[in-house]
Amino acid sequence: MIQIASDKKILVIEDDKSLRNAIVEKLMHNEFKTVGAEDGEKGIQLSLEWKPDLVVLDLLMPKMDGITVLKGLRTNFGKELPVIILTNVEPDDKMISDIIEYQPTYYFVKSDIELDKLVTHIRETLKLDDSQTAGRSS
Amino acid sequence: MRSQAFSDHYRSLFDNMVDGLAFCQMIFDAKEQPTDWIYLEVNKNFEKLTGLKKIVGKKATEVIPEIASSNPELFEIYGRVSLTAKPESFETYVEPLRRWFLVSVYSPKKNFFVAIFTNITSQKQTDQELKNARIAAQNVLEDLSIEKSELEIARAKEEAILLSIGEGLMAADENGNVTVINESAQNMLGFTSQELMRKPWTEVVQMKDEKGNQILKEKRPITMASSQATAIASSIYYYVRKDKTKFPVAINVTPVKLEGKIIGVIEVFRDITRETEIDKAKSEFVSLASHQLRTPLSAIKWYSKMLLDEEVGKMTKKQKEYLEEIHSGNERMVSLVNALLSVSRIELGTFAIVPNKVNLVAVCKEVIEGVKENIEHRGLYVKEEFKKVLDIEADPNYIRIIFQNLITNAIKYTPEKGIITITISENKTDLIISVKDTGYGIPEKAKKMIFTKLFRADNIVTKDTNGTGLGLYITKAIIEQAANGKIWFESEENKGTTFFVSLPKIGMIKREGVKGLYYDSNCK
Numbered sequence: 001m002i003q004i005a006s007d008k009k010i011l012v013i014e015d016d017k018s019l020r021n022a023i024v025e026k027l028m029h030n031e032f033k034t035v036g037a038e039d040g041e042k043g044i045q046l047s048l049e050w051k052p053d054l055v056v057l058d059l060l061m062p063k064m065d066g067i068t069v070l071k072g073l074r075t076n077f078g079k080e081l082p083v084i085i086l087t088n089v090e091p092d093d094k095m096i097s098d099i100i101e102y103q104p105t106y107y108f109v110k111s112d113i114e115l116d117k118l119v120t121h122i123r124e125t126l127k128l129d130d131s132q133t134a135g136r137s138s
Numbered sequence: 139m140r141s142q143a144f145s146d147h148y149r150s151l152f153d154n155m156v157d158g159l160a161f162c163q164m165i166f167d168a169k170e171q172p173t174d175w176i177y178l179e180v181n182k183n184f185e186k187l188t189g190l191k192k193i194v195g196k197k198a199t200e201v202i203p204e205i206a207s208s209n210p211e212l213f214e215i216y217g218r219v220s221l222t223a224k225p226e227s228f229e230t231y232v233e234p235l236r237r238w239f240l241v242s243v244y245s246p247k248k249n250f251f252v253a254i255f256t257n258i259t260s261q262k263q264t265d266q267e268l269k270n271a272r273i274a275a276q277n278v279l280e281d282l283s284i285e286k287s288e289l290e291i292a293r294a295k296e297e298a299i300l301l302s303i304g305e306g307l308m309a310a311d312e313n314g315n316v317t318v319i320n321e322s323a324q325n326m327l328g329f330t331s332q333e334l335m336r337k338p339w340t341e342v343v344q345m346k347d348e349k350g351n352q353i354l355k356e357k358r359p360i361t362m363a364s365s366q367a368t369a370i371a372s373s374i375y376y377y378v379r380k381d382k383t384k385f386p387v388a389i390n391v392t393p394v395k396l397e398g399k400i401i402g403v404i405e406v407f408r409d410i411t412r413e414t415e416i417d418k419a420k421s422e423f424v425s426l427a428s429h430q431l432r433t434p435l436s437a438i439k440w441y442s443k444m445l446l447d448e449e450v451g452k453m454t455k456k457q458k459e460y461l462e463e464i465h466s467g468n469e470r471m472v473s474l475v476n477a478l479l480s481v482s483r484i485e486l487g488t489f490a491i492v493p494n495k496v497n498l499v500a501v502c503k504e505v506i507e508g509v510k511e512n513i514e515h516r517g518l519y520v521k522e523e524f525k526k527v528l529d530i531e532a533d534p535n536y537i538r539i540i541f542q543n544l545i546t547n548a549i550k551y552t553p554e555k556g557i558i559t560i561t562i563s564e565n566k567t568d569l570i571i572s573v574k575d576t577g578y579g580i581p582e583k584a585k586k587m588i589f590t591k592l593f594r595a596d597n598i599v600t601k602d603t604n605g606t607g608l609g610l611y612i613t614k615a616i617i618e619q620a621a622n623g624k625i626w627f628e629s630e631e632n633k634g635t636t637f638f639v640s641l642p643k644i645g646m647i648k649r650e651g652v653k654g655l656y657y658d659s660n661c662k
Contacts, residue, residue, distance in 0.1 A: 016433055022440040025185045029449050060429055087433035090425050090479060110436040114443055 003128045005031040010122070011052035012036045012090060013069060014086070015061040019110065023086075026115040032122070038044075040064030044072045052081075054126060056118075057104070059087035067095070070102045079103055082125045085120070086110050120122035152578030158184035159247075160253045165197070165219040175251075188235060206232040219243045229258065238262040277580050294603045306409075309394070310360060311402045312568025314338050318404075326409055328380035344378040360403045363391040372413065377407070386414045404563045417486060424482045431475045438468045470604065477608040481591065484615040491620050491649040495529040496537050498562050498569060505541040506560070509549060517554040523561040527569055531645030536616045543613040544573040544637050550602050551635070566645060568623070574636040580629040588627065589614045599633065620646050 009031045020036045027034040035050060037043035041064050047055065055073060059066035066085065073083055075125040082105040089095075099107070105125055108118065152159065165174040177193045185191050193201045198212075206213065208233055219226055225244035232239060241255040300307055306323030310316050319334045327334075327343055328339045334342055345353040353375065355361055355482060376384040391405045442465040444450060446458060452463065483489040506513075506520060513520055530537075548558045552575045559574040580588060584595035592607035617623040626639040629635035 005237065016222040016437075019440070022437060022444070026440070026444065026449075029444075088429045088436065090428060110431075111439060111475070114493040115440050116443075 003126060005123070005128055006033070008054065008126055008128075009050060009052040010054050010056065011043065011047055011050065013040065013057045013061075013066075014056070014058040015039055016058075018038045019058075022114065023118070024121065025120075030119050033053045040066070040069040040072075044076075047073060048076060054082045054084070054122060056084050056086055056122075059085060059099075067098050067102070070099070070104060074102050082120065084108070084118070084125070101132055107110070152181050155181065156183060157254045157256050158187040160184055160255075162198075162216070162251055162253065164217055164249050164251060164593055166249075166432070171239070172213045172220075174213075175216055177201070179251075187239075187255065188237075190235075202232075202234050204234045205232070215241075215243060216251050219245050220249050221245075223248070225639065231262075279639075280364070304408075306333075306405075306407045308339065308405045308407075309402060310339050310405070312364065312400060314340060314360060314364075316342075317402065322405070322516070326379075326407075327377060333380075340398055346376045346378060346384055348374055348376070359389050360405055361390045363393050363403050363405075364400050374410075386410050388413075396404060417488070420482075420541060421486055424479065424486070428475055428479045432472070435468060435472050438464065439472065442468065470606075474606050474608075477606045477612065480612050481608060484612065484619065487619070489620075489649075491533045491536070491646050493531045493646045493648055496532045496534050497529050498571065499524045500536065501534065501537050502541050502560060502562060502571075503554055508542075509546060512546075512549050513558075515558075516549060516552070518549060519555075519557050520553060521557060521559040523559065525561075525563045527562060527564045528643075530641060530643060532641070533646055534623065536620055536646075539616060540613055543609045544571075544639070547574050547609065547637075548575040548577065548635075550605070551575065551598050558635075564643070568640040569643060571639040571641070572636055574634065578632040579631040579633050579635050580627070581631050585629070589625075592633055596649060617641070620649075 010027055012020055012023050012027070012034060014023065014036065015038055017038070020038065024036045035046060035052070037046050043055075043057070044064075046052075052116055055072075057066050057069060061069075066087070070085075073081060085099065085104045085107045085137060087107075088110050106121060108121075117132045140235055160177055161179040162175040162177055164172055165176065167173045174197045176195065176197055178195075180194060182428035182500065190201055190437055198205055202208075210229060212226075215226055226240065227240070228241040229238065229240050235260075238259040238261075239255045240258045243251050243253050245251045275354075289527065299573055300320060303320065306326050307318065307320040308316060308323055315336050315415070316334045316339050317336070319331055320577075324331060324334070329342065340355045340358050345358055347353060374386045375389060377387050378384045386409070387407045388410045389405060390405045391403055394402045394404060421499075432589045442461050446461045446465060480489070500522070501520075506522075513555045545558070545560065552558060556576040558576075559572075561570075561572045561574075563570045576613060578597050578601070580595055581597055584593075584597075587593045589597070589610050591611045594605055594607045598605075614625050617625045617639055622644070623639060623641040625637065625639050627635055627637045
């Protein structure tokens with residue numbers, strides 16, 4: 001069955017409004033159904049209600065930090081749900097081992113990647129067939 | 139005839155006897171006090187012993203004028219004996235003759251006496267010497283005991299100082315049994331002196347690593363110091379107190395040698411809980427600061443790119459140009475923040491080292507492949523002179539950073555049609571890398587600043603604004619701190635520069651820490 005972007009639901013959990021909107025809008029430009037959550041609690045709630053196909057997750061957040069959210073997602077959805085960690089924090093060894101324990105799909109440093117790269121990665125992870133990314137770099 | 143024979147016999151005795159003999163008549167004054175005597179007869183040895191000659195018939199006061207004042211006892215004794223007939227014997231020192239005599243006196247007839255005497259001067263000297271020696275010995279003994287107590291006082295002072303210093307002090311013998319333990323050590327560990335003295339240190343005081351694993355006796359610092367093995371302390375050690383709680387320590391152990399043999403160790407240790415907390419706080423601050431700095435940079439990066447890519451509407455050429463400026467200016471900021479993050483990790487010593495088998499040639503080729511576009515864009519030619527070298531134990535990220543830094547510098551600072559020559563070789567102990575260019579070179583006065591933070595030489599700052607000035611600082615820190623290697627260069631302005639790196643074949647040693655260092659090879 002052909003997988004296309006418009007069939008897929010992506011949940012973006014990121015506390016910074018500006019960054020969250022940029023990611024959500026970029027994903028929408030690429031035809032993904034996208035919803036943003038401003039903190040971990042809302043993120044977990046939305047995931048249970050909306051059942052996304054993939055989650056983009058920030059690490060450093062107030063109220064509930066990313067690792068706890070990841071743990072929650074794994075508890076509710078198991079390993080099958082792809083979770084991509086996007087962060088600007090330099091994780092120390094302890095954090096890395098915690099993160100790895102809950103098996104995120106991938107990990108990016110926000111200031112080091114362009115959103116195009118995120119989109120390409122999401123498309124690969126979801127095994128999408130049409131290979132158009134909106135707004136390729138010139 | 140018989141009396142003549144007797145007489146001869148006695149005469150013979152008289153002349154040959156060893157002692158001196160004098161037959162004298164005593165002279166008394168009106169008050170019957172002895173005032174003098176006359177020598178009636180003396181034997182041969184008398185002369186020898188006294189040194190007095192031809193004195194028969196003379197008065198004593200004539201023969202030795204000072205005798206009355208120097209030896210009045212002679213008059214007294216001789217007078218007494220001549221009158222009482224009771225023999226006497228005594229020692230006397232005759233100053234005028236400077237001799238000691240042992241004298242026996244008897245009286246054969248009233249008013250007459252016979253004195254028989256021996257020169258005991260040398261015995262007397264010996265006696266005196268013995269006496270002097272005894273006094274000297276006593277003096278020496280006294281001096282020694284003064285010195286001994288001074289030494290003891292000094293030692294007591296030292297001991298008091300050592301025992302009261304803030305750091306923990308422990309000395310052990312060659313079997314690892316405690317011989318000295320100061321109060322600070324006892325307090326830090328919660329053990330009493332009794333519980334530690336003469337006990338095996340490594341058994342009473344446990345040591346753990348950060349993960350809580352016990353450190354075995356062979357790997358304990360005191361064992362390694364006494365076996366002369368060098369301990370590479372790359373992790374934090376914890377001592378376990380009597381109450382089973384633990385605290386981080388900084389330890390310094392030295393072996394004690396006597397005539398080439400190791401007879402024990404001295405260990406000084408310090409509770410570094412506070413320092414560790416401070417370092418942790420600094421580390422966390424840096425992480426947090428970089429997060430705060432990166433968030434707005436990410437926003438600028440993403441939005442400007444989306445505008446540039448016309449995702450939200452068409453852009454004019456000029457608009458795209460400006461957006462390009464915004465985007466690339468922002469990229470430089472991102473590079474700078476990453477580099478500063480690396481620098482603070484280097485300064486805090488918290489960057490991790492994860493060694494693996496690394497092939498220098500393979501990594502170098504990867505890096506060259508990564509900057510191929512730039513090389514072609516600048517019309518440069520790259521020459522590879524790679525000798526076949528064995529793999530090295532090293533963190534591949536850092537080897538990559540070293541190549542990236544040196545090669546992108548060579549590219550950045552060489553004008554069109556230049557040549558970059560990269561060599562990889564080895565000598566007995568190290569692997570050697572060199573990157574040579576035909577570029578702008580480094581001016582004389584910039585040479586000593588080349589490895590300092592944020593430094594960029596005058597002659598290239600105008601040609602290329604795209605540099606953090608931190609690349610070489612980071613590269614040098616990696617080479618020196620992670621690999622124990624060296625980096626140096628040769629350069630001539632407008633001719634070119636060659637950078638050399640030597641990496642000991644021993645390789646890098648694993649170290650835990652905050653993950654990785656950044657190097658951004660951003661150059662257009």
